[in-house]
Structures are given as C-alpha cells and as structure tokens.
Amino acid sequence: MKLTLTGVSHHRAPIELRERVALDLDACAALAERLDGEAVVLSTCNRTELYLVREDHAEELSVSTLTELAGDRGQELGAALYRLRDEAAALHLFRVAAGLDSLVPGEGEILGQVRSAFEAGSTGPFLDRLFRQALHAGRRVRMETAINESPASVPSAAAALAQQVFDDLSGRRVLVLGAGKMSEATARNLVSRGADVAVVANRTPAHGEELARRLAAQAVALDAVGAELERVDVVVSATSATGHVLSREAVAAALRARKGRPLLLVDLAVPRDLDPAINELDGCFLYDVDDLEAVVAETISGRRSEAARAERLVAEEADRFREWQAALDVVPTIASLRALAEEIRDSELARAGGRLSERERKHVESVTSQILAKLLHLPTIRMKEAAAAADGVVYADVVRHLFGLGEEERRR
Amino acid sequence: MAEFLVVPALLAYGEAAVAYAGELRGPGLAGRLATWGVRVGWLAQTALLIGQMVSADGFPWGTWAGALNLFVWLVVGAYLIWGCTPKYRLLGLTVMPFAAVLLALAWAGGGTTLDEGDRSGVVLAVHAVLMLAGFAGLTLAAGMAALYLWQERRLKRHERRVLRVRMPPLDALDRLAARTVLGSLVLLGIGIGVGASSFERGDFDAAMAVTLLILALYAGLLVLRHEGVRGRRAALLNLAGLALVAVVLPLTHFAG
Numbered sequence: 001m002k003l004t005l006t007g008v009s010h011h012r013a014p015i016e017l018r019e020r021v022a023l024d025l026d027a028c029a030a031l032a033e034r035l036d037g038e039a040v041v042l043s044t045c046n047r048t049e050l051y052l053v054r055e056d057h058a059e060e061l062s063v064s065t066l067t068e069l070a071g072d073r074g075q076e077l078g079a080a081l082y083r084l085r086d087e088a089a090a091l092h093l094f095r096v097a098a099g100l101d102s103l104v105p106g107e108g109e110i111l112g113q114v115r116s117a118f119e120a121g122s123t124g125p126f127l128d129r130l131f132r133q134a135l136h137a138g139r140r141v142r143m144e145t146a147i148n149e150s151p152a153s154v155p156s157a158a159a160a161l162a163q164q165v166f167d168d169l170s171g172r173r174v175l176v177l178g179a180g181k182m183s184e185a186t187a188r189n190l191v192s193r194g195a196d197v198a199v200v201a202n203r204t205p206a207h208g209e210e211l212a213r214r215l216a217a218q219a220v221a222l223d224a225v226g227a228e229l230e231r232v233d234v235v236v237s238a239t240s241a242t243g244h245v246l247s248r249e250a251v252a253a254a255l256r257a258r259k260g261r262p263l264l265l266v267d268l269a270v271p272r273d274l275d276p277a278i279n280e281l282d283g284c285f286l287y288d289v290d291d292l293e294a295v296v297a298e299t300i301s302g303r304r305s306e307a308a309r310a311e312r313l314v315a316e317e318a319d320r321f322r323e324w325q326a327a328l329d330v331v332p333t334i335a336s337l338r339a340l341a342e343e344i345r346d347s348e349l350a351r352a353g354g355r356l357s358e359r360e361r362k363h364v365e366s367v368t369s370q371i372l373a374k375l376l377h378l379p380t381i382r383m384k385e386a387a388a389a390a391d392g393v394v395y396a397d398v399v400r401h402l403f404g405l406g407e408e409e410r411r412r
Numbered sequence: 413m414a415e416f417l418v419v420p421a422l423l424a425y426g427e428a429a430v431a432y433a434g435e436l437r438g439p440g441l442a443g444r445l446a447t448w449g450v451r452v453g454w455l456a457q458t459a460l461l462i463g464q465m466v467s468a469d470g471f472p473w474g475t476w477a478g479a480l481n482l483f484v485w486l487v488v489g490a491y492l493i494w495g496c497t498p499k500y501r502l503l504g505l506t507v508m509p510f511a512a513v514l515l516a517l518a519w520a521g522g523g524t525t526l527d528e529g530d531r532s533g534v535v536l537a538v539h540a541v542l543m544l545a546g547f548a549g550l551t552l553a554a555g556m557a558a559l560y561l562w563q564e565r566r567l568k569r570h571e572r573r574v575l576r577v578r579m580p581p582l583d584a585l586d587r588l589a590a591r592t593v594l595g596s597l598v599l600l601g602i603g604i605g606v607g608a609s610s611f612e613r614g615d616f617d618a619a620m621a622v623t624l625l626i627l628a629l630y631a632g633l634l635v636l637r638h639e640g641v642r643g644r645r646a647a648l649l650n651l652a653g654l655a656l657v658a659v660v661l662p663l664t665h666f667a668g
Contacts, residue, residue, distance in 0.1 A: 143498075144440055151575065160575050164567065167581035260642030262582060279568065283643050291570040298572040309440070 003126065003325075005089035006062035006081060007042075007049030010103055013080035021048040021069045021077075029120035035061065040121030040131065042096070044113045046103055051093065053126045059083055086325070090130055091318040097138035098314050099148060105307050106147030111138040129324060137317035144313060147306040151299055154292045155182070158266045159189040161295070162234050165264050165285060170194035175225060175232040176217070177246075178239035179207040182268045186236045187215055198232055201225045203239060229254035233261070238268035248277040255281060266292070326387040333396040334380050336405040341372050417460035418481075418515070418524040424453030425488070425512040432504040436577050443501055450504065454488045457515070460524060461485055467526040471537040476662060477523025479544060484515045486548035491555075494588070500580050506555035535610045542603030543623070547657060549596030550630065554654035556580075556589040557647035564644055586643055589650060593630055600627055619664040626657055 008021055021043075023031065028041040031050075035041075038053035050065060052058040063081065067074040084092050092101070097114045099106040118131035142148050151157040159169075166172050172195045176187050179202040187197045197215040201222045202208030212219035220228065222245065229235070229251060239245055251263070265286045267274040272288055279286035287295075345368050353361060379399070386395040400406055428449030434442030461482065464472040473482040491507045494500040518524055563579040580588075604623065633641070633649050641649070 146440075146576065146578070157575065161567075163581060164563075164574065164579070165582050167584040259640035260637075260645070262643060282645070285567045287570060294570070294572045295575055299575050302576045 002053065002055065002058065003086050003089050003130065004052045004054070004058035004062060005049060005084045005092060006052075006059060006066065007047055008066065008077065008080045009047035009049070009082070009101070011101075012082070017070065017073055017076055017080055018046070018048065020071060020073050021066055023048065023069070025116055025120050028117055031065070032121045035065065035122070038122060038124040038127045040117055040123060040127055042114060042117040044110065047096070047101075049096075051089070051121075051127060051130070053124065087318065087322050090134075090321050090325070091314070093130065093134045094137040094314045094318050094321075095311075097134040098141040098310055099138070100141075100307060100310055100314060104152045105303055106141075106145075106310070108142070108148045111135065111142070114138065126328075130321065133317055133321050133324075137314050140317065141310040141313050145306045145309045147303055147310050151296060152303070154268065154289065154296060155186040155189040157292045157296045157299070158186050158236065158268075158287065159193050159195075161266075161285075161287060161292075162190060162195065162264050163193060165262055166233060168194060171196065172233040173198040173231060174234045174236060175228050176200045176211070176215070177222070177225065177235065177237035177273060178202055178269065179204070179211040180238050180240070182238040183236055184211060184214070186238070186266060186268065190234060190236070191215070195234065199225070199228045201228075203241065226250050226254065229263070230257040233263065235263065235265040235274075236268065237266065237273040239273050240269070241273055242271060244275045245273040246275060246278070248275045248281065251275075251278045251284060252281055255283065258283070268292075323388040326392050327384045328387075329392040330383040330387045330396045333399050333405065334383060337379070337399060337403060338372075338376060340403060340405060341376060345369070345372060415460065415463065415525050417456045417463065418519050421453045421456035421460060422512060422515050422519065424449045424456060425508055425515060428453060428504060429508040429512050432502065432508055435502060436505075443498070446504055446508070447501065450488060450492060450508065454485070454492060457481075457485050457488070464524075464526055470533075471540065472527070473523070473540070473544075475521070475523060476665070477518045477521025479523070479540070479665075480514055480518035480521065481523040482541070483544045483548055483551075484511050484518065486545050487511055487514075487551050490545075490548055490552050490592075499578075499584070500588075502577075502579055503555060503559055506558045507552065510551070510555070533610070535606060539603050539607035539610075542599050542606060546596045546598075546600035546603055547661070549592050549599060550654055550657060553589045553592040553596065554650050556585045556592065557650035560585040560589065560647040561644065561651075564647075582643070586646060590634065590637055590646070593650070594634060597627060597630055597634070617664075619661070622660050622664045626653070626661070629653055629656070 008018060010018065022045065023041060023043040028043050031041045032039040035050070035052060040051040042049045042051070048066070048069075050062040052062060054061075062083075063077075066081065067077055070077045093114075095101045097111055099108065099110050102110055114131070115135055118127075118135070121127065121131070123131065151160045162169055162172070169190060174187060174190050174195050174197045176183050176197055176199070179200065191197060197217040199220055200208050200212040200215065200217050201220050201224070202211070203222055205219065205221065209219040222239075225246070229246075235246070237245060246265075251265075255263070260283060262283045262285065265274055265278060265284065267286065267288045270289060274286055274288075276286065276288070278284050349361070349365060349368065352364070356364060383392065383395050383399065386392050428446045431442045431446035431449055435446060464478075473479050487507065488511050491503065494503060559580065560582060563582055563585065566574050566579070567582070600623070604627070630653055633646065633653065636649075637646060
C-alpha cells in the first residue's frame with residue numbers, strides 16, 4: 001500500500017484558489033467516503049490536502065478531485081499543487097500537526113483541525129496509525145517546546161500578559177478606551193481567552209456605542225471611566241487623544257476601592273493615553289506599545305529557536321513511523337513463515353498422534369510450540385530490523401525463496 | 413544501610429534544583445529532569461524515613477536535625493502536589509534549593525541516622541508531625557511569595573523575556589499562597605490541640621508562646637487580606653512570617 005498526499009496550501013496558492021477548494025468538515029467526511037479505500041481530507045483556511053492509501057492511481061484521483069473542486073480556476077491548480085509520497089507525505093503531516101507548516105509557526109488551532117479531519121476520514125490501519133502518530137507528534141511538540149506559548153502580535157501579547165497576571169481570564173472585566181481597530185483586536189483577543197469586555201469609552205459616542213454593541217459591552221463617556229476603574233481588571237487604551245486620558249491620580253484613587261486586586265493597563269496609543277507613572281503604583285502593570293513590541297520581538301525569536309527543536313521532535317516521530325511502515329513490507333513474509341512452520345508441526349503431530357497418550361500428546365504439543373517460537377523469534381526480529389534499514393524486501397525475498405513460501409499456493 | 417538513602421535523596425534534590433534553573437531557558441528536558449529529581453529524591457527520603465521509623469522504638473525525629481529531615485520531606489511532599497503541573501513547575505526554583513540545603517544540614521546534624529528515637533509517646537509524635545506539616549505549608553507559601561515578588565518585578569520592569577519564561581501567574585500565586593497559609597494554620601491548630609491534650613499545668617513555655625504568636629500573626633495576615641493587603645504586601649508579610657519561624661522557633665524548641 002502506498003501513501004499519497006496531494007494538496008494546496010498558503011505557500012503556493014493565493015486565497016482565491018484556496019477558498020475554492022476549501023471544505024467544511026461534513027464535506028471532508030463525504031469526500032473521504034467517496035474516494036474509496038483509506039482516505040482523509042484535511043481542509044483549513046491555509047490548506048486542503050488529500051491523504052490516500054491505495055495501490056495505484058491515487059495521485060490521478062486526488063488531482064482530478066481537487067481540479068473538480070477548483071471549478072473554473074482548475075487550470076491554476078497545477079502550479080500550486082504539491083504531491084508527496086510515503087515518508088515525505090508522513091513527515092509533511094507531522095509538520096502540519098505540529099504547526100510547523102503554519103503561517104504563524106506553532107499556532108495551536110491546527111492540531112484540533114487535524115484531529116477532526118482524522119475523525120471524519122475513512123481510515124484503515126495505515127491512516128489510523130499515521131494520524132494517531134501525527135497527533136502524538138503535535139502534542140509532543142506543544143508539550144516539550146515553547147513554540148505555541150509565544151504570541152506573534154501586539155494584541156495577542158497583551159492578552160498573554162493578562163494571563164501572566166490573572167491566570168484564567170474567565171470572568172475578568174475589560175475596559176476599552178477608544179473604538180479603533182487596535183482596541184477591538186486586543187479586546188477580541190482577550191475575549192477569545194475568556195475575558196468579558198464590560199465597558200467601552202470613546203470620544204465620539206456613536207463609534208463607542210457601535211463597538212460596545214459588537215463586543216456586547218456597555219458604552220460610557222470618556223470622562224466617566226474613573227468609576228469603572230474600580231470594577232475592571234484590564235484596561236486597553238488606543239484613542240487618538242493628544243494628552244493623557246488616565247492620570248496617575250485617577251488610577252491611584254480607584255486602587256483604594258480595589259482592595260489590592262491587580263490592574264493591567266495596555267496603552268496602544270501614540271502619543272500615549274496613560275500616564276507612565278501609573279506603573280509605579282502598587283498592583284498596577286502598565287505596558288505601552290514599545291514594551292509590547294519588544295516582548296513580541298523576543299517571543300518571535302524564541303519561536304524560531306523552538307521551531308528548530310520542534311523539527312527535531314517531528315523528525316524523530318517520522319522515523320518511528322517509517323520503521324513501522326517498513327515493517328509492513330516483511331509482515332506477510334513473517335506471517336507465511338510462521339504459518340508454514342505451524343502447518344509442518346500440525347501434520348507431524350497428526351502423524352504421531354495415534355502412538356501417543358493424551359498426556360504425551362499435550363506435552364509434545366507444548367514442547368514443539370516452544371521450539372517453533374524460539375526458532376522463529378530471531379529471524380522475525382532480524383527481518384523487522386532489516387525492514388527499518390530499507391533491506392526488508394531483499395530479506396523477505398530471500399526468506400520466501402529459502403523456505404519456498406508461496407510456491408505451494410502457486411502450484412495449487 | 414537505610415541511612416545511606418540520604419545520599420541519593422540529597423543528590424536528586426540537588427539535581428532538581430540545578431535543573432529548575434535550566435528550565436528558565438525554556439520548557440523542555442530540564443523541567444522533566446527537575447520533576448524526576450524531586451520524585452526520586454522524595455521516594456529515597458521516604459524510604460529513609462521508613463527505615464528510621466522501623467528501627468526506632470519511639471519518635472525518631474525528636475532532635476532538631478531529625479525534625480529538619482522530616483520537615484524537608486513534608487515540604488517536598490507538599491510541593492509535589494503542585495510541582496508536577498507545568499503551570500507551577502517553576503515553584504521548584506524557590507523550594508528545591510532550600511530543601512537540598514536543609515536536608516544537607518539535617519544530615520550533618522545527625523538527623524538521618526537510625527537510632528532508638530525519643531520515647532515520648534504517640535500523642536506527642538502526632539503533635540510534632542502536625543506542627544511540622546503546618547510549618548512545611550508555611551514554608552511553601554513563602555516560596556510562592558518569593559516567586560510572586562520575582563514575577564511582579566519582571567512584569568513591572570517590562571522584561572522582554574516575560575512571556576518566554578512562563579512563571580506561575582501572579583494572581584494564582586497570591587491566592588494559592590493564601591490557601592496554603594490557611595491549610596497550614598488548620599494543621600497547626602490541630603497540632604496545638606493534640607499537644608495541649610497531654611500538657612499539664614505549668615508546661616506552658618516560650619516555645620508554645622512563640623507558636624501561638626506565629627499562629628496569630630498568620631491569622632492576622634489572612635484577615636488583612638480581606639482588607640486589601642494582597643499581592644506584594646501579602647508576599648512580603650509571608651516572607652517576614654517565615655523568617656520569624658526560621659529564627660525564633662528553632663531557638664525556643666531546641667536551644668539547650
């Protein structure tokens with residue numbers, strides 16, 4: 001059986017082409033079913049890939065399927081397609097599951113998408129093993145490296161900092177100052193980690209109300225935020241004001257009512273909205289855009305070094321899969337050899353059966369069974385080792401020739 | 413033979429302390445080695461304590477060094493509850509060097525040998541174990557407080573690597589330290605109750621007075637928490653409390 005992977009991804013295909021071949025999970029399941037044999041369809045916003053296990057015509061089938069999906073953009077598909085087989089295909093899937101093939105290396109969502117694709121696929125022993133090992137590789141990379149722990153943008157860095165202060169963000173209240181894109185992106189990042197945007201304040205009330213509506217929050221006037229400071233945990237500020245929107249004194253006044261609860265303030269505006277002296281207050285942590293960009297730059301460099309470690313882990317897992325796959329080449333020979341040995345043992349026992357008592361027969365059966373097991377143990381191990389070293393087929397041929405395996409069937 | 417188990421325990425604790433420092437470069441092998449060091453060391457020390465218990469006629473940890481040996485075991489045991497989780501793993505940075513040094517001290521003071529022990533009865537043995545467990549909890553809370561101050565400093569200074577070296581979150585450390593203090597106070601309270609049941613009139617001494625004072629101070633810390641003394645100030649009070657325990661208690665209990 002041969003593993004074939006055919007797909008398009010963000011590396012070579014523009015979004016216009018990727019969206020043509022993108023499928024939801026139900027469609028992936030239906031397509032995998034239609035492709036016959038072992039098949040998994042992985043479709044995310046960055047890629048659509050078909051994993052097939054067939055003896056022949058797998059590639060042609062995959063290409064024609066993707067071309068059909070691409071419709072009138074089918075002619076563009078040729079240049080964007082990649083086709084991989086066996087070890088290369090397995091390694092590719094392991095890298096995908098580990099997030100190493102993603103736009104942002106190490107992103108966490110892909111592992112769940114690979115799992116869903118696997119569960120929706122038509123898998124047999126081969127793809128079952130392949131995808132389970134890919135999921136294991138993905139989990140290993142996330143556990144043993146810090147590749148997915150480092151945010152790659154200012155909004156995600158702000159949200160990660162909030163988690164460093166508050167741990168779980170569920171139920172944490174956020175105050176958003178300003179109704180621009182940056183405030184919204186940061187607020188949404190916090191919401192995605194469990195926080196609630198409680199209040200939005202903006203100089204232009206209509207814009208503030210619009211953002212508040214989108215974030216299911218309450219809109220207030222900018223000069224009313226002092227009272228809100230007592231109740232919120234995170235302040236995100238990105239207004240276009242020319243002076244400080246929040247002074248040290250205003251925050252200090254609110255701290256008395258907060259009873260020691262920490263307050264994270266994220267100032268994304270230039271010029272700055274929040275008085276830098278706020279950071280000196282006990283329990284207040286103020287980050288401006290320069291601080292956040294420095295954190296992001298550091299974490300991105302960390303991602304690169306972690307990616308190198310992750311690649312090594314993925315290569316290890318791919319090697320293990322290759323060994324398993326190679327062993328498959330010799331499994332039929334090993335099975336035939338054992339069947340032949342058992343057949344000989346059974347026939348010899350049958351011939352001697354009349355001359356033995358029940359007790360003797362059981363004893364002889366036990367002894368001959370042990371002899372066979374011991375005799376065949378080493379050749380079995382050696383053949384599997386040879387398979388892992390790519391000599392498996394040669395060894396299997398030699399064993400088949402020496403023991404005449406298959407000749408009996410051919411004579412029949 | 414069992415007394416030589418202190419060597420692997422000490423080596424494993426030392427290895428864990430060094431490996432936790434390596435974990436600061438990023439999660440990975442160092443963290444796993446550290447966790448295994450703690451586990452192996454704790455198991456070796458458990459075997460040592462069992463050996464001491466079996467060979468003794470009475471309570472085997474009645475001396476200051478013996479008490480220190482049991483105390484380290486309790487501290488590391490309590491740490492293992494959180495230490496195995498990736499989120500709190502770096503708590504080992506403050507706990508394991510301390511544990512290794514104290515165990516070495518207990519060894520040097522003869523607290524890891526097999527001898528007959530102190531024939532002071534079951535009630536006093538239970539009292540001693542509960543008190544030591546309570547103080548072990550306070551030590552762990554102080555470890556969390558130290559880590560809190562470190563993490564707070566990193567966040568205040570806007571360290572670039574603040575997200576690369578994942579310390580336990582500030583608020584979680586603060587809450588966990590308070591809960592640990594509360595648990596320790598419960599153990600100390602029960603320990604004092606058990607001890608008091610065997611005391612006679614006129615037994616009240618400086619050690620008991622100091623223990624009650626410490627209990628009251630830590631209880632006050634928890635009350636103040638409701639009044640807003642949290643975070644940095646609570647962490648500093650926690651460390652000051654442990655300093656008091658570390659300096660005053662051995663003097664009143666074991667001096668002379």
